[in-house]
Amino acid sequence: MLFSKVIGHATLKAKLIGNIREGRVAHAQLFMGPRGAGNLPMALAYAQYLLCPDREAVDACGKCPSCIHMAKLEHPDLHLMFPIYFVEKKPKTCDQFLPEWRNSVLATPYLDVDKWREQLDSANKQLRMGVDIAQEIQRKLSLRSFMGGYKVMLIWLPELMDGTAANKLLKVLEEPEPNTVFLLVSNDPEKLLATILSRAQLVRIPALRPTDIAGALREQFPELGNDESMAIALRSEGDLLEAVEMANKGEEMLFVFFRDWLRACYLKQVADAIEFGDQFQALGREKQKSLMRYGLYLIRQCALQWQQVPELVRVLGQEQEFVQNFSKLLNERNADGIRQELETAHLHVERNANPKILFTDLSYRMMGLLRMKV
Numbered sequence: 585m586l587f588s589k590v591i592g593h594a595t596l597k598a599k600l601i602g603n604i605r606e607g608r609v610a611h612a613q614l615f616m617g618p619r620g621a622g623n624l625p626m627a628l629a630y631a632q633y634l635l636c637p638d639r640e641a642v643d644a645c646g647k648c649p650s651c652i653h654m655a656k657l658e659h660p661d662l663h664l665m666f667p668i669y670f671v672e673k674k675p676k677t678c679d680q681f682l683p684e685w686r687n688s689v690l691a692t693p694y695l696d697v698d699k700w701r702e703q704l705d706s707a708n709k710q711l712r713m714g715v716d717i718a719q720e721i722q723r724k725l726s727l728r729s730f731m732g733g734y735k736v737m738l739i740w741l742p743e744l745m746d747g748t749a750a751n752k753l754l755k756v757l758e759e760p761e762p763n764t765v766f767l768l769v770s771n772d773p774e775k776l777l778a779t780i781l782s783r784a785q786l787v788r789i790p791a792l793r794p795t796d797i798a799g800a801l802r803e804q805f806p807e808l809g810n811d812e813s814m815a816i817a818l819r820s821e822g823d824l825l826e827a828v829e830m831a832n833k834g835e836e837m838l839f840v841f842f843r844d845w846l847r848a849c850y851l852k853q854v855a856d857a858i859e860f861g862d863q864f865q866a867l868g869r870e871k872q873k874s875l876m877r878y879g880l881y882l883i884r885q886c887a888l889q890w891q892q893v894p895e896l897v898r899v900l901g902q903e904q905e906f907v908q909n910f911s912k913l914l915n916e917r918n919a920d921g922i923r924q925e926l927e928t929a930h931l932h933v934e935r936n937a938n939p940k941i942l943f944t945d946l947s948y949r950m951m952g953l954l955r956m957k958v
């Protein structure tokens with residue numbers, strides 16, 4: 585991954601490049617930031633720059649043997665660790681899943697754990713990193729550098745390590761070896777051991793700017809117009825993965841579903857609300873999550889409108905019309921409750937609650953909240 589292929593974050597790139605050029609390479613670094621901001625591509629670009637012997641002022645050369653290996657994620661001095669599902673009677677190590685992981689990242693450098701799970705076809709299996717992986721890390725660290733430079737140990741989503749594995753990792757981090765760099769790439773650093781956090785230099789990757797996302801969308805979906813890409817970019821809240829999913833799945837569908845469902849709730853059309861429960865179930869888990877995230881986004885926009893800070897409202901077209909109308913139903917007594925109900929529902933979808941029961945229940949609560957008067 586070249587820095588030039590990582591979307592946005594110009595200042596951060598310049599800082600990372602400057603650090604390497606000035607020989608300030610911390611032994612352990614934590615690339616942290618929200619989903620779809622680009623932690624993984626940024627860490628890979630950093631690794632490529634670090635390992636490239638012909639690095640240029642603003643990027644790796646892209647042509648040397650090191651860069652050619654890196655482009656395929658097959659550099660012998662780049663060790664890759666990531667969460668896997670456990671197969672009975674098989675070693676619980678990353679190596680057996682390495683080809684799949686490489687393909688997933690090469691196809692979607694902004695990979696997240698759900699996409700990775702889909703790729704593994706392991707919808708119902710838990711992805712984790714056990715003690716075998718910690719031992720695999722130790723074993724790989726004992727290998728000498730093939731190309732005579734740095735060895736890079738990239739650990740993707742270390743927050744999914746079991747307690748024992750995390751403690752073993754901590755031991756390794758406490759005894760730095762020369763020319764070995766740990767790149768921890770996390771979406772949820774709060775779940776990491778505080779002692780691991782304190783050992784690592786923090787590289788914060790902020791959510792992407794809407795203009796950066798809109799530009800990336802137009803490149804990937806040339807059929808999208810300027811307005812539409814910008815509308816999706818605004819709605820994605822800096823999450824490129826989400827933006828691409830929305831463009832793929834048709835954000836129109838989410839909007840229509842959400843709008844019509846709320847309308848049915850407001851009109852207390854019980855039979856319709858139950859029908860929406862069936863439709864919600866049929867969407868499948870990923871779309872259910874998208875719908876909940878989308879709903880929350882739209883409700884937040886309505887709340888801003890209701891609180892009379894329309895300069896912060898970031899919607900266009902038919903969403904704008906919806907926000908203007910729906911915000912009139914909000915008041916002191918229900919605004920927070922509606923947001924909380926959607927947040928809770930999103931959490932329950934993530935935890936695999938029965939979608940039909942969940943959504944029907946949500947509909948009834950929404951009916952009560954929407955009719956609440958001050």
Ligand SMILES: [Zn+2]
Nearest residue numbers: 636645648651
């Ligand atoms: Zn190179």
